[in-house]
Amino acid sequence: MRIRTTLLLLLVAQCILVCVLIGLAVAMQQTQLLAEAAQEQRFESYQLADELRQSSDDLTRFARTYVTTGDARYETYFNTIIDIRNGDAPRPEGYEGIYWDLVASGLGSDWPEGSAVSLRKQMLDAGFTNEEFDKLSESQNRSDALIRLENVAMNAVKGKFDDGTGTFTIDGPPDRDRAIELVHGVPYHTAKAQIMSPISDFIAMIDNRTSAEVESLNAFERRLVLFDITAAGLLLISTIWSVLIIRKRVLRPIEALAQVADRVAAGDRSARAHIRGSSEIATFASTFDSMVAAVDQHVCDLELAQAEMATQAESLEHERHRSEKLLLNVLPAAIATRLKDGEETIAESYPEVTVLFSDIVGFTKMSAKIGAKQVVGMLNEVFGLLDELAIKHGIEKIKTIGDCYMVVAGIPDRSPTHAQQIAKFALEMQETMLTYTAKAGHDLSLRTGVHTGTVVAGIVGTSKFAYDLWGDVVNVASRMESTSDPGKIQVSDAVRIRLADDYLFEARGDIDIKGKGSMHTWYLLGPRHDA
16 A cells, blocks of 8 residues: 555544544533533522521511510511512622621621512522422421511511401500510421421432432543543554554655665765665655666766866866956956946046146156166055055056056045045155155155046057046146155145145145146145144
């Protein structure tokens, strides 16, 4: 049998057993509720019987007290008990407790009132059997008969006597002795005992009926428990059987397949599962063995091709890194990325940038006295220091022409602080050059010029790329450098206007700029806070 069919049958059997267990649990709960209801009915029956007994005792107590004292309060209490029992007056909340003991002592004047319902109506609604109801009715009838005797005694105290119709219309002298005899004599005690006897019989009948009901329910519940244990045992057996089947026909074959897969993954392509049978896993294992054999053949073929491809890929990766490094040395990173993404023509107009030219004064004269390697080495050292400063201040190096160094701020990433970036760079560049010349022992200085304006920037060339700037600002910045004094930073009015709040300047005066005529220029001295 296939694994799927076996497990499906076991699952159906377990579901049926679970439903049976749920049904048994519900049945046991209902049985317990019925038993609780029987006990609750017994308690309510006791309460009704006790209220009948208690009301009779309270009537006796207040009748005797009135006969003895003549206090009208006790006659009022007596009549109120009768009205409440007959449903003619509302029942106070908690009336079934010690109500009249508290009222008689003066503590029950503000007792909350409930609804008016007679004691006989409560007995009818309690669901008693006819025999049980007859017993309580008999007791109440006898209590009502005793009330008539108590009324005779209480009216005798007031000088009122029965006219033969049950109405006290005959007046005469009060007869307290006769009244006391009526409520304390042997006939009165006999009548009281006759009231209590049916109540005792009623309680015994309630006990017997409730005990029989509870015993029947308990016996039924015990049978349910037995069925529940049987169903639970069957469910446990089916669960264990399911686990054993899954372990034998599923887990063990899967473990064997996993071990073979681990061996194959470790490089042993000769590993095979060799699982026999008609189950789904046996079919899968056969397919797996065939797949491993096919993979073994393909891997052998691929290993040869892969070795060749790895060699080629390594060479290509090396060349790619080399070309990218060269490209980043020539172009700004953002421009290099755009060029790699396929843009062929890159040219943009920048409304406002700041361009700086700086020339090493004394370098030409010195280079005539030292060798070529020393010249190149010194330039590498100086321009290397300047390159680090350019990166630090976020400005872009455009090119070097001999011993001339050109940078720009605001390109290719537009920046509102381009003039401030160039100012910081230029000042720190002068300090760096002074430190270098003092250390190297050379008589060199930097002549620097700065101008702000609009430029066009882009890529030129097809075989050798170059990122360059065009515009009047480039020419003016170059003239600012060529007309500056060694160790000075000459700037135009456009630069000074943008830096006037933060930096100090020295007026240079008017100078003649080729192609522009006379221009007023300034020397950048340093930040204002340094002053």
